[in-house]
Amino acid sequence: MVSSYGEGGKILAGGQSLIPLLKSRLFAVPHLIDIGRIEGMRGVTEDKKEIHIGPLTTISEIESDKVVREHLPALGDASSVIADPLIRNAGTVGGNVCHGDPSNDIPAVMHVLGANFVLEKTGDRRISDVENFFVDTLQTDVRSGEILTGIVIPNPPERSGSAYLKAEKRAGDFSLAGVAVYLELGKGETVSKLKIALTSSGPKVMAVDGLYAIIHGNTLSPDVMGRICKRASSVSRPVDDVHGTAEYKRNVVSMLTGDAIKIALDRAKGGRR
Numbered sequence: 001m002v003s004s005y006g007e008g009g010k011i012l013a014g015g016q017s018l019i020p021l022l023k024s025r026l027f028a029v030p031h032l033i034d035i036g037r038i039e040g041m042r043g044v045t046e047d048k049k050e051i052h053i054g055p056l057t058t059i060s061e062i063e064s065d066k067v068v069r070e071h072l073p074a075l076g077d078a079s080s081v082i083a084d085p086l087i088r089n090a091g092t093v094g095g096n097v098c099h100g101d102p103s104n105d106i107p108a109v110m111h112v113l114g115a116n117f118v119l120e121k122t123g124d125r126r127i128s129d130v131e132n133f134f135v136d137t138l139q140t141d142v143r144s145g146e147i148l149t150g151i152v153i154p155n156p157p158e159r160s161g162s163a164y165l166k167a168e169k170r171a172g173d174f175s176l177a178g179v180a181v182y183l184e185l186g187k188g189e190t191v192s193k194l195k196i197a198l199t200s201s202g203p204k205v206m207a208v209d210g211l212y213a214i215i216h217g218n219t220l221s222p223d224v225m226g227r228i229c230k231r232a233s234s235v236s237r238p239v240d241d242v243h244g245t246a247e248y249k250r251n252v253v254s255m256l257t258g259d260a261i262k263i264a265l266d267r268a269k270g271g272r273r
């Protein structure tokens with residue numbers, strides 16, 4: 001049906017982004033194709049190399065999943081701060097990424113965890129990596145006739161940790177800013193890999209580049225932490241609005257970056273999950 005309707009059909013998963021758009025008449029489409037009950041596209045499984053997430057897994061299921069909590073704690077963090085339990089019970093992880101909203105919390109986490117997205121249509125299957133998947137505001141690499149059928153994340157090694165933090169005006173709101181962090185420890189206390197991505201900080205999820213030069217061979221000393229936080233806030237491109245000025249939001253990014261790194265570091269050392 002997705003292939004044959006093409007632009008005239010729209011996939012409906014949990015409906016938590018699509019239905020509000022349709023109700024407010026911001027978007028209209030002749031056919032809705034409800035994929036919500038396809039059992040084979042739900043659940044989280046792991047092998048030594050990879051973690052496979054079915055796109056129809058609800059945000060609530062992600063939040064409480066054992067594999068996610070143990071290996072992908074940033075994804076658990078993000079899921080637990082999305083909207084409220086009603087929306088988390090219906091909304092799916094696949095819908096969250098396919099909507100392409102720069103204020104959605106899961107894309108930044110997918111970025112730092114190096115996710116790959118499996119896109120299928122009749123007679124064809126391809127992989128879109130996270131660098132290419134998020135194209136622009138409300139625009140992803142999902143093409144006409146395609147369905148996201150799987151999300152594949154490399155199983156993080158020992159001595160790695162991740163975290164996600166967001167600042168919001170009231171509990172359950174979209175964020176003023178959100179920060180996802182993934183790091184791996186090298187020899188001793190040095191950091192061998194650091195990835196950071198930002199929510200609500202530009203037209204799409206914003207990946208923070210230039211980090212390798214800062215961390216290379218270094219421990220997370222106060223000086224290094226200061227440089228990382230400064231780099232993250234300089235990459236963010238927020239706008240002034242009723243929730244705060246762009247300058248205020250850049251400061252929030254800087255603060256959240258420092259706090260999220262500390263949590264990820266603690267997790268990498270085998271501390272609290």
Ligand SMILES: Cc1cc2nc3c(=O)[nH]c(=O)nc-3n(C[C@H](O)[C@H](O)[C@H](O)COP(=O)(O)OP(=O)(O)OC[C@H]3O[C@@H](n4cnc5c(N)ncnc54)[C@H](O)[C@@H]3O)c2cc1C
Pocket residue numbers: 010011012013014015016017018019020055056059081082083084087090091092093094095096097098099103104105106142146147148149172173174175
């Ligand atoms: C009041 C409110 C507050 C919210 N707060 C937050 C928040 O704080 N943080 C946050 O991240 N999100 C928030 N959301 C958004 C919500 O979390 C997401 O809408 C939800 O995860 C989307 O998933 P869904 O299954 O409902 O997608 P749907 O609404 O069904 O679909 C969304 C889009 O993805 C496409 N799609 C869905 N599944 C697939 C698939 N498998 N293959 C291809 N295309 C697909 C649909 O065609 C549609 O374009 C909020 C929503 C509401 C209504």
